[in-house]
Amino acid sequence: MVIENIKPAEIEKRSFEIIGDELAEKGISLDAEYEHIIKRCIHTSADFDYAESLYFSDGVVETISDALQKGCVIITDTKMAQAGINKTKLDSFGTTTMCFIGAEDVARDAKERGVTRSYVAMERALILDRPVIFAIGNAPTALFSILRMMEEERYKPIAVIGVPVGFVNVVESKELLIKSGIPCIVNRGRKGGSNIAAAIVNAIQYTL
Amino acid sequence: MVIENIKPAEIEKRSFEIIGDELAEKGISLDAEYEHIIKRCIHTSADFDYAESLYFSDGVVETISDALQKGCVIITDTKMAQAGINKTKLDSFGTTTMCFIGAEDVARDAKERGVTRSYVAMERALILDRPVIFAIGNAPTALFSILRMMEEERYKPIAVIGVPVGFVNVVESKELLIKSGIPCIVNRGRKGGSNIAAAIVNAIQYTL
Numbered sequence: 001m002v003i004e005n006i007k008p009a010e011i012e013k014r015s016f017e018i019i020g021d022e023l024a025e026k027g028i029s030l031d032a033e034y035e036h037i038i039k040r041c042i043h044t045s046a047d048f049d050y051a052e053s054l055y056f057s058d059g060v061v062e063t064i065s066d067a068l069q070k071g072c073v074i075i076t077d078t079k080m081a082q083a084g085i086n087k088t089k090l091d092s093f094g095t096t097t098m099c100f101i102g103a104e105d106v107a108r109d110a111k112e113r114g115v116t117r118s119y120v121a122m123e124r125a126l127i128l129d130r131p132v133i134f135a136i137g138n139a140p141t142a143l144f145s146i147l148r149m150m151e152e153e154r155y156k157p158i159a160v161i162g163v164p165v166g167f168v169n170v171v172e173s174k175e176l177l178i179k180s181g182i183p184c185i186v187n188r189g190r191k192g193g194s195n196i197a198a199a200i201v202n203a204i205q206y207t208l
Numbered sequence: 209m210v211i212e213n214i215k216p217a218e219i220e221k222r223s224f225e226i227i228g229d230e231l232a233e234k235g236i237s238l239d240a241e242y243e244h245i246i247k248r249c250i251h252t253s254a255d256f257d258y259a260e261s262l263y264f265s266d267g268v269v270e271t272i273s274d275a276l277q278k279g280c281v282i283i284t285d286t287k288m289a290q291a292g293i294n295k296t297k298l299d300s301f302g303t304t305t306m307c308f309i310g311a312e313d314v315a316r317d318a319k320e321r322g323v324t325r326s327y328v329a330m331e332r333a334l335i336l337d338r339p340v341i342f343a344i345g346n347a348p349t350a351l352f353s354i355l356r357m358m359e360e361e362r363y364k365p366i367a368v369i370g371v372p373v374g375f376v377n378v379v380e381s382k383e384l385l386i387k388s389g390i391p392c393i394v395n396r397g398r399k400g401g402s403n404i405a406a407a408i409v410n411a412i413q414y415t416l
Contacts, residue, residue, distance in 0.1 A: 007324075008324055008325075011374075011376045011377070014375070014376050015374055015375040015376050018375040018376070019375065043374070043375075044373065044401065045253070045255075045373065045399070045401060046373050046374060046375065046378075046397075046398035046399045046400070047253075047255060047399065078291075078292075079291040079292075080288050080291045080292040080402070080403065080406070082291070083286075083287040083288045083290070083291040084286075084287075084288040084402070116215075116216055117216075165252065165253065165254050166219075166223055166251070166254060167222070167223040167226040167227065167251075167254065168219045168222050168223050168226070169219070170254075189254075190254035191253070191254045191255065192254070193252065193253060193401075193403050194288070194292070194403060195288065195401050195402060195403050198288070
């Protein structure tokens with residue numbers, strides 16, 4: 001009954017084959033440049049909606065790939081997204097993940113200013129001396145914070161992975177990100193999540 | 209354009225109202241006993257499929273609530289699920305989260321035995337002297353491991369939250385869990401995830 005000897009690599013290979021087969025059955029063909037990323041989002045969620053809602057700005061995958069290999073910082077909005085990013089290869093590139101959401105000074109600043117902790121946590125990029133990729137899977141206010149810093153020309157990240165999930169301000173925050181012109185990967189609509197943010201980072205790094 | 213002063217508590221309240229309204233529009237009414245859990249899974253994923261695929265064994269919410277308040281261990285299969293569980297209230301109950309997936313001895317044992325790390329990581333429950341709730345959001349082999357320990361009468365957890373996601377052995381592992389008779393919360397079908405496992409734990413603890 002119970003099957004013990006299944007190898008994870010085999011499970012993953014077979015899973016991607018099933019995803020490919022079912023996309024073909026649905027008549028969906030993916031752009032080869034983004035296929036590995038879209039399939040990994042489907043793999044992470046078992047949700048085929050990701051086949052049609054992910055947006056990629058021109059050249060963003062190459063931009064992110066370069067930065068990951070040169071040693072950058074990936075700032076996430078949640079510890080969950082940070083935990084989901086595979087560290088082994090990134091470590092070898094000198095790329096680090098950081099998440100400031102739980103820092104005491106972030107909580108204090110947020111309270112004083114009447115903004116969310118996510119909003120303040122993004123501004124911690126300003127004190128880093130390395131290039132930053134933001135990976136946002138939860139908070140639209142994190143995207144608003146990044147957009148505000150860019151508008152005011154206080155900060156410019158390398159790229160933004162903007163896949164917050166939810167029902168309030170989420171759709172709007174993602175459309176504003178696309179309009180901003182920053183290199184970005186966005187899941188249009190309500191869906192997304194910390195798991196999706198991590199899956200996108202992992203899909204890109206696994207090709208390097 | 210950009211809105212800084214949105215309070216997280218207000219966003220969450222409004223989100224749950226929207227979810228309630230849209231469920232009503234779809235003609236779906238939820239069992240009051242499970243409503244808070246189902247809605248939180250929808251909130252976490254923006255996926256209304258969770259309104260119809262979550263399974264709850266009789267009395268499982270009370271069983272989990274009791275255990276959380278008495279000080280138990282929640283063993284997760286991923287660091288992501290562990291990271292997503294809110295610790296503040298659990299700490300006050302003396303309840304702890306643990307995840308053994310990254311332990312060196314787990315990797316070594318798994319290699320020697322030709323099983324997955326998730327399979328071995330579950331067996332670490334055997335060396336704990338406190339009651340255990342498993343929260344599984346990723347690996348069907350984690351569920352197989354728990355089922356095997358129960359079959360062989362080597363171990364009996366308080367309850368299992370079984371919401372692995374994916375395309376290979378996932379559906380089967382969840383049906384076997386339901387059939388086992390252990391108190392469980394399961395998302396039938398392919399969907400689930402570390403975010404969903406954490407959301408279920410959080411939904412329950414937020415009522416305590």
